[in-house]
Amino acid sequence: MTNTPFHNASELIDAENAQDPNREIYQTKSYPKELLYSNRMYEKLMEFHPDASEAVQIASKAQHICRWKIARETYPMDRVGYLKWREDLKKFHAKTTAGILEKVGYDSNFIARVSFLIEKKLLKKDEETQLLEDVICLVFLEFYLDPFVQKHDRDKMKNIILKTWNKMSDKGHQEALKINYSSANLQLIKEAIGL
Incomplete structure (x- = not known):
């Protein structure tokens, strides 16, 4: 069971997020910030909706994948800059995740669906x-x-x-x-x- 595409994708997403240089202290332990966020997202999803599809499960884990690579400070510090940053982040998260999903053998329809979810389309x-x-x-x-x-x-x-x-x-x-x-x-x- 452990060698499923889902398991492999989860491990690769975690490995990416574990590289976050920003740390967060939670219950006296220090974690890479985006790895902690990813784990919280996945745990909350499984608690809130345990029969969520595999696509939503992956999208929850990869919601902020490598977020630190696009710093807010590199955009104008106004509302327009903020919205552009958020939009670029969504595309970046979707693209980064798509690369991982391709690597572990998911088909293009599944990858497109995960990207659709990460980009929060049709909310x-x-x-x-x-x-x-x-x-x-x-x-x-x-x-x-x-x-x-x-x-x-x-x-x-x-x-x-x-x-x-x-x-x-x-x-x-x-x-x-x-x-x-x-x-x-x-x-x-x-x-x-x-x-």
């Missing part, structure tokens, strides 16, 4: 794109909301939370409200979404 219309977006938002709310709260003022945070909320499905919303937030962050979320 709200394609069920699997929506599933992936739900997982991205859940991982953000559970693990990355706090660092954002430290950096931004309350109004900006409410705006970020509302934008996140609006990208999610009803099932995603239900799951998001089960996360164990600090009381201050839960209050912030409730204010942002009008609960």
Whole structure:
């Protein structure tokens, strides 16, 4: 079983993400930042939707593959620059993943589907794109909301939370409200979404 294309692709994605020079401390242990993110994405997907297709599973792991290679600072520090950076990142993640999937023997239709998902095409219309977006938002709310709260003022945070909320499905919303937030962050979320 271990030598399946899925297993081989997962190992190669992990190997790429393990090269991230940026580190994140989680429960006193230091991890390459994007490897930790990839693991969180995959674990959250399997918890939220255990029968997710293989394409979504790979897309979840590869969502930020080698993200550090395209630095935000190399784009204008305004909204237009930010959106261009995000767009270029999606294409880069899709292309990097496609190369790995080709190497381990996936066919072109499967590779195209994973690229479609990583590029988050047809959000709200394609069920699997929506599933992936739900997982991205859940991982953000559970693990990355706090660092954002430290950096931004309350109004900006409410705006970020509302934008996140609006990208999610009803099932995603239900799951998001089960996360164990600090009381201050839960209050912030409730204010942002009008609960």
